[in-house]
Amino acid sequence: MTERAAFYEEIGARNLAPLWEVMAGLITPEPASACRPALWRWDEVRGPVMESGGIISAEEAERRVLVLENPGLRGTSRITTSLYAGLQLVLPGEVAPAHRHSQSALRFVVEGEGAYTAVEGERTTMAEGDFVITPHWTWHDHGNDSDRAMIWLDGLDIPMVQFFDASFAERLGDDRQPLSRPEGDSLARYGQGLLPVDHEPGSLASPVFNYPYARSREALEAMRRQEAWDPCHGLKLRYANPVDGGYAMPTIAAHLQLLPAGFETASYRATDAAVFAVVEGSGKTRIGDEAVFSWGPRDIFVAPSWHGVRHSAAEDAVLFSFSDRVVQEKLGLWREDRGNA
Numbered sequence: 001m002t003e004r005a006a007f008y009e010e011i012g013a014r015n016l017a018p019l020w021e022v023m024a025g026l027i028t029p030e031p032a033s034a035c036r037p038a039l040w041r042w043d044e045v046r047g048p049v050m051e052s053g054g055i056i057s058a059e060e061a062e063r064r065v066l067v068l069e070n071p072g073l074r075g076t077s078r079i080t081t082s083l084y085a086g087l088q089l090v091l092p093g094e095v096a097p098a099h100r101h102s103q104s105a106l107r108f109v110v111e112g113e114g115a116y117t118a119v120e121g122e123r124t125t126m127a128e129g130d131f132v133i134t135p136h137w138t139w140h141d142h143g144n145d146s147d148r149a150m151i152w153l154d155g156l157d158i159p160m161v162q163f164f165d166a167s168f169a170e171r172l173g174d175d176r177q178p179l180s181r182p183e184g185d186s187l188a189r190y191g192q193g194l195l196p197v198d199h200e201p202g203s204l205a206s207p208v209f210n211y212p213y214a215r216s217r218e219a220l221e222a223m224r225r226q227e228a229w230d231p232c233h234g235l236k237l238r239y240a241n242p243v244d245g246g247y248a249m250p251t252i253a254a255h256l257q258l259l260p261a262g263f264e265t266a267s268y269r270a271t272d273a274a275v276f277a278v279v280e281g282s283g284k285t286r287i288g289d290e291a292v293f294s295w296g297p298r299d300i301f302v303a304p305s306w307h308g309v310r311h312s313a314a315e316d317a318v319l320f321s322f323s324d325r326v327v328q329e330k331l332g333l334w335r336e337d338r339g340n341a
């Protein structure tokens with residue numbers, strides 16, 4: 001045994017390790033991630049999601065979800081290093097019972113109309129393209145009183161909470177939580193450019209918990225007349241907390257963007273890996289040197305940290321996306337590079 005190997009063995013017994021053997025992998029000159037570019041085509045995932053409805057009930061599963069696992073992170077329930085994503089199915093007549101947990105969740109409705117999510121005593125009925133949040137430690141249950149299956153994309157900060165060993169969860173006991181406010185109350189109170197006088201924020205998350213697609217889409221359409229296209233993003237809006245102008249939740253940032261037919265974005269990279277869900281239209285996205293994905297409605301794809309992203313839209317396209325940007329900004333870590341990747 002060499003002198004060094006003997007030394008490592010000797011110190012290893014005392015739970016010590018030599019930094020110089022691992023330093024290059026720890027402090028990299030640029031982000032180095034196991035996360036890979038990946039695409040989930042709707043025509044390949046819808047079948048299994050619907051089939052899961054015959055395998056287990058929403059009630060028994062608690063949440064009947066097929067997890068979107070990044071091919072570079074299999075077995076870890078991650079779509080990126082810091083985020084979880086899944087496709088949740090709620091069939092007519094089903095309920096996903098009320099619970100709460102430390103993890104924050106977003107829902108982005110992919111298919112169906114008329115199912116609801118209840119959050120802290122208020123229900124919201126969901127439609128395709130709606131962005132719904134269930135912030136950390138809020139009671140939430142889902143149900144479907146419509147006659148159609150509903151499928152939505154779940155985005156949660158599960159890996160972040162895991163990293164901090166800070167997970168708590170509890171079941172309410174009843175499937176549905178008691179309702180204390182009429183539907184639409186939060187949007188009326190907080191989502192009209194007005195706030196109740198003397199409102200004191202009671203949470204780090206937005207008091208608006210459904211950002212309906214019809215409104216967001218209208219905003220993009222109105223802006224398009226100004227043709228204020230950003231070379232890297234087309235028209236891109238951020239889902240905001242109306243109380244402080246920050247992101248809707250403290251751990252997950254979400255955006256909605258419009259790319260007009262024929263538009264090609266300049267290459268853009270940032271330190272936040274992003275999950276994209278196609279709402280409307282079709283196009284292609286090049287991600288680093290590794291992948292070119294052709295996409296259409298309901299497809300989902302992921303761009304890892306610091307990979308150059310270039311979108312091109314064949315038809316007018318709307319993309320929803322989410323990432324950990326809000327956390328990286330708070331920690332002073334977030335960087336972007338416009339046009340050079």
Ligand code: GTQ
Nearest residue numbers: 063065086088105154156
């Ligand atoms: O709907 O509360 O995809 O707790 C994973 C964990 C959804 C939810 C998920 C959850 C939920």
